[in-house]
Amino acid sequence: MTIRNPVEWGSETFRQGTHAVNTGGHAIYHQEDINSLVPKICRIDTADLRNVIRKGLEDFGVYRTDVIFLCLIYPVVGLVWPGPPSAATCCNCCFRWRPASR
Numbered sequence: 001m002t003i004r005n006p007v008e009w010g011s012e013t014f015r016q017g018t019h020a021v022n023t024g025g026h027a028i029y030h031q032e033d034i035n036s037l038v039p040k041i042c043r044i045d046t047a048d049l050r051n052v053i054r055k056g057l058e059d060f061g062v063y064r065t066d067v068i069f070l071c072l073i074y075p076v077v078g079l080v081w082p083g084p085p086s087a088a089t090c091c092n093c094c095f096r097w098r099p100a101s102r
Contacts, residue, residue, distance in 0.1 A: 004012070
């Protein structure tokens with residue numbers, strides 16, 4: 001989209017408005033054309049589902065961006081994460097541990 005001057009913008013807005021009014025009038029006065037736009041309903045059977053699953057698995061095998069993402073992000077997060085992971089830090093996040101009194 002480019003920056004236009006007010007005259008160009010106004011003429012384009014007016015053209016779009018007249019097109020919308022024209023299209024709306026056509027939809028009101030020509031009802032027989034609307035019935036021709038009803039989509040055809042198709043049945044889906046097991047062969048169609050098998051075909052779709054096969055194509056999906058082929059695409060998944062070719063485009064493994066999820067694995068590439070995990071291989072790149074997990075080491076970075078491990079290096080940036082504050083402190084080494086341990087059982088004590090994990091438990092402190094979930095529970096408030098108090099030392100046993102003696």
